[in-house]
Amino acid sequence: MKMRKAPALDGMPDFHDSLEWLRHRHHLSRESTAQQAGFSSSYLHRLIRNRTYPGPRVFTKLVDSFDLDSSQRRHLHDMWQPSLELPPxxxxxxxxxxxxxxxxxxxxxxxxxxxxxxxxxxxxxxxxxxxxxxxxxxxxxxxxxxxxxxxxxxxxxxxxxxxxxxxxxxxxxxxxxxxxxxxxxxxxxxxxxxxxxxxxxxxxxxxxxxxxxxxxxxxxxxxxxxxxxxxxxxxxxxxxxxxxxxxxxxxxxxxxxxxxxxxxxxx
Structure with missing residues (x-):
């Protein structure tokens, strides 16, 4: 199956866009990514399509699917968590x-x-x-x-x-x-x-x-x-x-x- 071109990360940091970029970066299809992480490809499709967030166990398995350094893992975790507030x-x-x-x-x-x-x-x-x-x-x-x-x-x-x-x-x-x-x-x-x-x-x-x-x-x-x-x-x-x-x-x-x-x- 021919994979689509990786999305350009040209906007605000985003959990789902980053997942897709990492997947393409590692030359993985959604099916192979899901299989490597230990859950169904249909679940990953829904996750990306509906822009929902996985639970802690699935998040950890997804992160482990990619070769990330500690800063990149932290960044992905930050985007998985709710955005923070800040006083004026x-x-x-x-x-x-x-x-x-x-x-x-x-x-x-x-x-x-x-x-x-x-x-x-x-x-x-x-x-x-x-x-x-x-x-x-x-x-x-x-x-x-x-x-x-x-x-x-x-x-x-x-x-x-x-x-x-x-x-x-x-x-x-x-x-x-x-x-x-x-x-x-x-x-x-x-x-x-x-x-x-x-x-x-x-x-x-x-x-x-x-x-x-x-x-x-x-x-x-x-x-x-x-x-x-x-x-x-x-x-x-x-x-x-x-x-x-x-x-x-x-x-x-x-x-x-x-x-x-x-x-x-x-x-």
Whole structure:
């Protein structure tokens, strides 16, 4: 039996589309997939046609039918689970303000340490001056780091932007898998689709996801007054005092960075 062409994963992350893509990726028919997983092919047909979700036992057997790494298994599990909710960004900002986080941000500025509070969709809630110097033009990107990464300012500012953009897309895919039905997650995705480079990167990296914290490699940033890009290692963690908030730190800047930042402040 000749199999149909695999569906392009060009939209929001979706459990059923991902199953079909994986099946084609492994050159499996629905019949052979069902047989390998230990249930009837008619059940798999109904699952895909009616866009229903299997129980835990069948889900596990399906996942085991494909050669997935731990991140891909987690991503498929996220899409199998109900989409998560998320408070509005302004509500999260107000919670953080009530917790007095500005003092903490100001203290880190004195040590030239980048710090920023974000929601899971990477909307910037509060950031210190060091952070905002590293991401010029953030306001024009709706104060969203994902959108900023695909802005002209980021392409000018990030060294080796192509690789950084691909890495960012893998983080975005994991995030959208968890919040796929959230209206503002869908709005974010649609806005990104209008940028020149995003669609091709998104479509060329199907099922590539990243959950790693901290980042495996530094991000390299161009700054005025220096010939060599500055290396910035980031560590991202959940902010325990406020659910649905992430806290990202940049390692203390090197002496060369200190000089540049001080020049920016006084110049």
């Amino acid at each position: 960004a302004e509500e999260l900002r107000q919670r953080l303000t009530g917790l007095g986080i500005q003092t903490h941000l100001d203290q880190l500025d004195t040590r030239y340490t980048l710090a920023v509070y974000l929601d899971p969709l990477r909307t910037v809630l509060h950031g210190n001056q060091t952070f905002h110097r590293m991401v010029p033009g953030l306001a024009e990107a709706d104060n969203n780091y994902f959108q900023w990464m695909f802005s002209p300012a980021a392409r000018d500012h990030i060294h080796d932007w192509d690789n950084e953009a691909r890495y960012t897309v893998t983080i975005l895919r994991a995030t959208l898998g968890r919040y796929r039905d959230l209206p503002r997650a869908r709005t974010l995705f649609q806005r990104l689709r209008t940028t020149p480079e995003f669609p091709s990167i998104w479509e060329s990296t199907p099922m590539q996801v990243t959950y790693d914290r901290p980042r495996p490699t530094p991000i390299h940033v161009r700054t005025p007054g220096t010939d060599k890009p500055l290396s910035l290692s980031l560590e991202i963690s959940d902010y325990g005092e406020c659910p649905d908030v992430l806290l990202a730190y940049g390692t203390p800047a090197l002496a060369a960075e200190n000089t540049t930042l001080e020049h920016d402040r006084t110049g």
